[in-house]
Amino acid sequence: MARSxxxxxxxxxxxxxxxxxxxxxxxxxxxxxxxxxxxxIGVFAVVFWLPMDSQRxxxxxxxxxxxxxxxxxEHVLLCLVxxxxxxxxISCFIxxxxxxxxxxxxxxxxxxxxxxSVSGSILAVCSCTVLPLFAGxxxxxxxxxxxxxxxxxxxAINILAIVLxxxxxxxxxxxxxxxxxxxxxxxxxxxxxLIFLKEEQAKADAAMHLPEAEVxxxxxxxxxxxxxxxxxxxxxxxxxxxEPVGVWNAIYQIKWWLTGGFAFLLGILLVAWFRVxxxxxxxxxxxxxxxxxxxxxxxxxxxxxxxxxxxxxxTTTRGETEDWFLATWDFGKQILPLLLGGVLVAGxxxxxxxxxxxxxxxxxxxxxGGNSLGANLFSAVVGAFMYFATLTEIPILQGLVGxxxxxxxxxxxxxxxxxxxxxxxxxxxxVMGTKKTVVYVSLVVVMSTICGMVFGRIYG
Numbered sequence: 475m476a477r478s479x480x481x482x483x484x485x486x487x488x489x490x491x492x493x494x495x496x497x498x499x500x501x502x503x504x505x506x507x508x509x510x511x512x513x514x515i516g517v518f519a520v521v522f523w524l525p526m527d528s529q530r531x532x533x534x535x536x537x538x539x540x541x542x543x544x545x546x547x548e549h550v551l552l553c554l555v556x557x558x559x560x561x562x563x564i565s566c567f568i569x570x571x572x573x574x575x576x577x578x579x580x581x582x583x584x585x586x587x588x589x590x591s592v593s594g595s596i597l598a599v600c601s602c603t604v605l606p607l608f609a610g611x612x613x614x615x616x617x618x619x620x621x622x623x624x625x626x627x628x629x630a631i632n633i634l635a636i637v638l639x640x641x642x643x644x645x646x647x648x649x650x651x652x653x654x655x656x657x658x659x660x661x662x663x664x665x666x667x668l669i670f671l672k673e674e675q676a677k678a679d680a681a682m683h684l685p686e687a688e689v690x691x692x693x694x695x696x697x698x699x700x701x702x703x704x705x706x707x708x709x710x711x712x713x714x715x716x717e718p719v720g721v722w723n724a725i726y727q728i729k730w731w732l733t734g735g736f737a738f739l740l741g742i743l744l745v746a747w748f749r750v751x752x753x754x755x756x757x758x759x760x761x762x763x764x765x766x767x768x769x770x771x772x773x774x775x776x777x778x779x780x781x782x783x784x785x786x787x788x789t790t791t792r793g794e795t796e797d798w799f800l801a802t803w804d805f806g807k808q809i810l811p812l813l814l815g816g817v818l819v820a821g822x823x824x825x826x827x828x829x830x831x832x833x834x835x836x837x838x839x840x841x842x843g844g845n846s847l848g849a850n851l852f853s854a855v856v857g858a859f860m861y862f863a864t865l866t867e868i869p870i871l872q873g874l875v876g877x878x879x880x881x882x883x884x885x886x887x888x889x890x891x892x893x894x895x896x897x898x899x900x901x902x903x904x905v906m907g908t909k910k911t912v913v914y915v916s917l918v919v920v921m922s923t924i925c926g927m928v929f930g931r932i933y934g
Contacts, residue, residue: 534822534831541821542814551774553603554813555781556707561606562802563703566794567696568614579617580678590623591631591659600862601898602813604628606805609905618674619667622914625902627659630893635868639888642868643875646933651888654925658889662917669913691747699743705736710777730773737762737780750791758783809901816897820861839874842883845930847923853883854922857891858915867891882930890922
C-alpha cells in the first residue's frame with residue numbers, strides 16, 4: 475500500500491515575508507475609526523449637555539458673540555488689516571540685512587533694544603494689532619530679545635494710556651506703570667535672549683554669512699512709504715478724549731480727514747514708486763470719497779472701500795506689489811482665525827468690559843484685595859488672559875479699585891493686561907513656538923506679580 479506523502483512547497487524567504495506583511499482581506503483598521511468616532515461622540519455629548527436653562531451660560535455665549543462682533547467692527551478693519559499690510563510690506567520691502575543690522579541677534583544690544591522699544595511704543599497699538607508687525611520683523615531675522623521688546627512695548631508703552639492712568643488712578647500708579655512698562659520691554663527681551671542663548675548664537679553666526687542684499691529703492695523712500703501707512707493706522711484708530719477740549723479731542727474731530735490724507739499720500743506713492751496706474755489710483759480715490767460723503771456717519775464704509783481699492787490696485791499691478799499682497803495674505807490667514815477664536819473664548823469666560831461671562835466678576839474682585847502674593851499673581855494671570863482694547867483697562871481698574879482692589883494687584887494687571895491676551899498668546903505660539911511663548915508669558919506674569927507686590931508694600 476503506497477503511503478501518502480504530503481510535500482510542503484517551500485517559499486523563498488522574501489516571498490514568505492511579503493505574504494506576512496500583506497493585510498488580510500477585510501481586516502478593519504480600527505484606529506482609523508475610533509479617532510473620528512471619539513471626536514463625534516465628544517462633540518455630541520457637549521452639545522447634548524449644554525446648560526441652555528442656565529442664564530449665566532446663555533449670557534456668556536451672547537457676551538462671547540458680542541465681544542467678537544465688537545472686535546470685528548472696531549479693531550479688525552481699523553487696526554488689524556492696516557497692520558497686516560504693514561507687516562506684509564516689512565516682509566517684502568525691508569531687506570533682511572537691514573533688520574539684522576539694527577535688530578538682529580548680532581546687533582549691538584543698546585541699538586537693538588533702543589530701536590525695538592521706541593518703534594514699538596510709537597505705534598501705541600493693542601496686544602493683537604502688534605502681532606502682525608512682530609511676526610514681520612521676526613521672519614526677517616530680528617533677534618529674539620529685540621523682537622520681544624518690540625512685542626511688549628507696542629501695547630504696554632502707550633503714552634496716552636500712561637497719562638490717563640495718572641489722571642484717573644493717581645500719579646503714583648501712572649508713574650509706576652510708565653517705569654515698569656519701559657523697563658519690562660528691555661528686561662524681558664534680555665532674559666529671553668539669555669534663556670535661548672544657544673539658538674540666538676547660532677542665528678548670529680548664520681547672519682555673518684548672509685550675502686549683501688540688493689536694494690530695490692533708497693532708504694528714504696521706504697521710510698516715507700511706511701510713514702504713510704503708520705500714519706493711516708494711527709489716525710484711523712485715534713480714540714475719543716474724555717475731555718471736550720484739548721489737543722487730543724481736536725485731533726479726534728478731524729481724524730478721518732487726517733486718515734484720508736495719509737491714504738491719498740499712500741496712493742500717490744504707489745503710482746510714483748510701485749508702478750500702479752494713475753487711473754486706478756484716481757478711480758479708487760473717487761470711490762472712497764463718494765462713499766465718505768454719501769455716508770458721513772459711517773466712516774467704516776469708506777475705510778472698507780479703501781481697503782478693497784488698495785487690494786485691487788496692488789494685485790492687478792505686476793511685480794513687487796503682488797508679492798506685497800501675498801505676504802499680507804500669509805500673515806492674515808495665520809493670525810485672523812486664531813485671534814477671532816481667542817476673542818470668542820475670552821468673551822465666553824470673562825465677558826466684555828463691564829459685563830460678565832462664565833466667571834463671575836465678584837470672584838475676581840474678591841481675590842484681588844490686599845497685597846498678598848496670591849492677589850498679585852491672580853491679578854497678573856487674569857490680566858494676561860483677558861483681552862483689553864487700548865485704554866479700556868483704565869475704567870475697568872477704576873471700578874475694581876473702587877470695589878476694594880489693592881494698589882499692588884492694580885499695577886500687576888496694568889503691566890500684564892495690555893501686553894497680553896488669550897488671542898495674543900495663540901498667535902505668538904504660531905509664530906515662534908510653544909516653548910518660547912510659555913517662557914515669555916511666564917516672565918510677564920512673574921515680573922508683574924513681583925512689581926505689584928513691591929508697589930503694594932510702598933503705597934498699599
